[in-house]
Amino acid sequence: MTDRAWPFIKGGNIEVTRAEGVYLYTRQGAKVLDAAGGAIVANIGHGRKRVAEAVYEATLEYSYVVPPWLTPSRAALVKSLDAWLPASLTRVHITSGGSEANEAAMKIALQYQAARGEKNRTKIITRNVSYHGTTVANTAAGGHPKRRRGLEKAIHPYPNTETPYPLRCPLGPYHADTGAYYVEALRTTLEREDPDTVAALLAEPITGSSGGALVPPDDYWPAVRALCDELGIVLIHDEVMTGFGRTGAPFAHQHWDIEPDILVSGKGLAGGYAPIGGVYATEAIGQALEEASYPVMFNTFGAHPAACAAASEVLDIMIEEKLVERAGSLGEKLSRSLHEAFADHPHVAESRGRGLLQAIEIVRDLESLEPFPEEDNVTSRVVAKALEKGVFFYGGGTGAVRDIVCMGPPFIIDEAQINQMVSVLVDAVNEVVA
Ligand SMILES: Cc1ncc(COP(=O)(O)O)c(C=O)c1O
Known part of the structure; x- marks a missing residue:
């Protein structure tokens, strides 16, 4: 074994050995709901033989x-x-x-x-x-x-x-x-x-x-x-x-x-x-x-x-499989669930998006929309917390714009899996900022 580093900047060493449908399976034995479709890529889900x-x-x-x-x-x-x-x-x-x-x-x-x-x-x-x-x-x-x-x-x-x-x-x-x-x-x-x-x-x-x-x-x-x-x-x-x-x-x-x-x-x-x-x-x-x-x-x-x-x-x-239509209708379901889940949240300014591209924005103060300090790394901590709970979200923002958590699941996701996404996100946000 050499000590060659991958990726270039060390970190992110989760090893996925198999992926099927909306799930990723890691060498460490975890089953992860891929609520981000990787980098918002995996539209039809994983493991299609065709x-x-x-x-x-x-x-x-x-x-x-x-x-x-x-x-x-x-x-x-x-x-x-x-x-x-x-x-x-x-x-x-x-x-x-x-x-x-x-x-x-x-x-x-x-x-x-x-x-x-x-x-x-x-x-x-x-x-x-x-x-x-x-x-x-x-x-x-x-x-x-x-x-x-x-x-x-x-x-x-x-x-x-x-x-x-x-x-x-x-x-x-x-x-x-x-x-x-x-x-x-x-x-x-x-x-x-x-x-x-x-x-x-x-x-x-x-x-x-x-x-x-x-x-x-x-x-x-x-x-x-x-x-x-x-x-x-x-x-x-x-x-x-x-x-x-x-x-x-x-x-x-x-x-x-x-x-x-x-x-x-x-x-x-x-x-x-x-x-x-x-x-x-x-x-x-x-x-x-x-x-x-x-x-x-x-x-x-x-x-x-x-x-x-x-x-x-x-x-x-x-x-x-009419997956574009499905992204539209399931997107509405995801959007509704996010709105309901975060409606009265003291640190979520809003959930927003179209179809199966949705995001939440976390702020320190709802009134002024002031974000948390960048060094608090709120987005990374929410993403890491959710991953511990078996769901992968995609961190967003530009540094100046923060703290954004994005969702972009495969279009084959079902309603129960959407419910799981939303409840894990609520718990992860609460554990990090509430
Ligand atoms: C809107 C947009 N444009 C361009 C890119 C770059 O694409 P790639 O990473 O395939 O080079 C991305 C990647 O995230 C993107 O989201």
């Missing part, structure tokens, strides 16, 4: 082929995507994860602006509570100070605007003008930056774990879409966490009557059975890059044949 067989077959038949070439699994995935993607998004670029997909999306938006002669449009506007991935550009783009630690002098944050946060709207919690306030904040940012220098807005339609399932008011996205159109700005929706059914619609932006110019996915695309992400863009964007002879370079492991096989099988299973 998916394993599809991966086996693709691996055996053609293992690795350069990404631009077709294999039967790649062709099957593109066909499966037909049932999911908005009709306007005809161009597909498959990556090996969400970070790569966001990188590619930002580059494509910049190239598109250059291709149509808008060479001064070099900025990507992002939002102050967000996460887009691990790379240098994603770290600069993301509104996630905790994940920028040690890099503050090296990485210069992209210009950003406020993420809609109804509970903490400066006009007052859930003020009637919350949507208008955040749209105006975006307009102000764009004017400050000079809209003619802005290529794209990169944003999550429903903010994932960084903000804890923050759902904007209904008037926000239609107005932002109109503003992007007015000012020639490409709208990129990062649906790495929300895509493929998580919020009870195929994509979260479909809760409003809008469409992005570029859509980014990851996580749920293959339900955790393989590493894969995707970028989907309009025909106009694809054509402009083609005419300008601008490249969209592949990653060596982009569109990996085995990952495509897994994704296409997972997408088909979701349709056959």
Whole structure:
């Protein structure tokens, strides 16, 4: 035995030897309800033989082929995507994860602006509570100070605007003008930056774990879409966490009557059975890059044949088993149960979310919404306490935004298991903060 350390920063040494349905089984003998679907990934649950067989077959038949070439699994995935993607998004670029997909999306938006002669449009506007991935550009783009630690002098944050946060709207919690306030904040940012220098807005339609399932008011996205159109700005929706059914619609932006110019996915695309992400863009964007002879370079492991096989099988299973509808109805049940359980809690400001992406926000003081000090590590302690009780939740927040506990269980979860999630969460929160 060497003393080599995995992960890089030591810790987190739980060893899972088997997973089935919504449960993880550890070497230490624990059975854990996976209320987070891993990192909000495992949409169809664990241990589906059909998916394993599809991966086996693709691996055996053609293992690795350069990404631009077709294999039967790649062709099957593109066909499966037909049932999911908005009709306007005809161009597909498959990556090996969400970070790569966001990188590619930002580059494509910049190239598109250059291709149509808008060479001064070099900025990507992002939002102050967000996460887009691990790379240098994603770290600069993301509104996630905790994940920028040690890099503050090296990485210069992209210009950003406020993420809609109804509970903490400066006009007052859930003020009637919350949507208008955040749209105006975006307009102000764009004017400050000079809209003619802005290529794209990169944003999550429903903010994932960084903000804890923050759902904007209904008037926000239609107005932002109109503003992007007015000012020639490409709208990129990062649906790495929300895509493929998580919020009870195929994509979260479909809760409003809008469409992005570029859509980014990851996580749920293959339900955790393989590493894969995707970028989907309009025909106009694809054509402009083609005419300008601008490249969209592949990653060596982009569109990996085995990952495509897994994704296409997972997408088909979701349709056959009506799992998006199930995420919607069980999401309502989870949301109701959380509201009831935490309605009078002295330290839970609210529970919120859409479909099976839900979160609670824990505060020191309900009136002022003042959080606990960061060094109290409330989120980590709640997550650890719940794990002791057999349920895995996903810690969220950005350091500045805290203490957030996220939920994103597989869509096959049942009502009894949802009840177990909620009662363990109540006990864990009470033991840590009450
Ligand atoms: C909204 C969002 N975008 C991008 C990413 C990065 O994806 P990946 O970790 O697959 O690189 C994540 C991961 O958590 C995410 O939640």
